[in-house]
Amino acid sequence: MTIKKQNISTDYWFKIVCQLLERANIKINGNQPYDIQVKNNNFFKRILQQGSIGLGESYMDVWWECERLDIFFYRLLRARLDQKIPAKFTDIIRIMAAKLYNLQSKKRAYIVGKEHYDLGNDLFTNILDPNMQYSCGYWKDANTLNQAQQKKLELICEKLQLKPGMRLLDIGCGWGGLANFASKNYNVSVTGITISREQQRFFQEHNKGLDVKILLEDYRNLYNNQFDRIVSVGMFEHVGAKNYSTYFDVIKRNLKQEGLFLLHTIGSNSHGFNVDPWMDKYIFPNGSLPSMIDIGKSSKDKFILEDWHNFGADYDKTLMAWYRNFLTTWPKLKTNYSPRFKRMFSYYLNSCAGAFRARRIQLWQVLWSHEGIEGGLNVPR
16 A cells, blocks of 8 residues: 555654655656656665665565666666665675685685576577677667677677687687687687576577687686686676776686787776665675776786777666566566566666666776787777
8 A cells, every 4th residue: 555645754764764855856656757666664774774685685585666767776876865865784785705815716606607597598688689698789770679689799799800710719608609700701610608507608609600618617727728818798797896807817818929818797886895785685686896906906007008988878778678588578577587586687787777877877888908009909899
């Protein structure tokens, strides 16, 4: 039953939440699509006491509704309301743990694969494009998700200046879409690595006869393979600050002296432990978003920076396209997934879209060489 404002107008928690939301022009039980409709009186106390976890879990518990979650989060983050609520003790403990322990060690590396990327190939084949790209599309000169992802693959291959006969290493290759595309269109030999058994199985079942092999392997186990080019798309977010330097050491020892390395990653505007508690618990366990400082410090004295390209606003369009596909195909998917999962996945896609729209997080493509390309590179856009 919908709560009427007059029944709780004197409530302490209600007043605080209303005051916060007013800064983003969001109302409780308002008429705008980004206003929230509260169904449980305990919602207000819960989010103030539990922060991000409370907000996300209460949505999963159907304590509140919002017609346009993406706009709600855009407004909330643009107004920086997430910074107005004091840090919770549990969040402080998580930050301390991340600083003290390596949450992305070799033993823990496969956790995110099992908990997210292995959710089900039926889910991802229904929401992604035919190339199975689970990363930001490039919407310049594109009108559809398929076009945007095709443009992204072309952009990466052109930035890497792939030539027939080259050996390409794809670290965090997903379902092998980039490996497939590069092999077919640029006649290169590709080795991909993933920490998801489902991703490996999918590629092996759907891509026969290509000069591509997909390995179930941790990146730290790669030694002196001497590839012409190395690419890593949407994987660096799972590396963790304690492993950034090791990650670039792996690239250095596996890349030929005249080679190029392209990193495609989500990035944070701020330096430090950058992960949302709800996202860490339900979507990407042990993940952390790097800052420009993180990337610069961990790559310095190892590579020469050739190019840094930010098209984070394109991730908003990509996520909303995935969400539309998710809703369209839900009648097929619901036989394997619960209503609670639907709310969780919808919350995830829309909250991320709002964050990119608010420009609170970015999408970077960064290109390096060992010693610097003489005369520089003409990098495509």
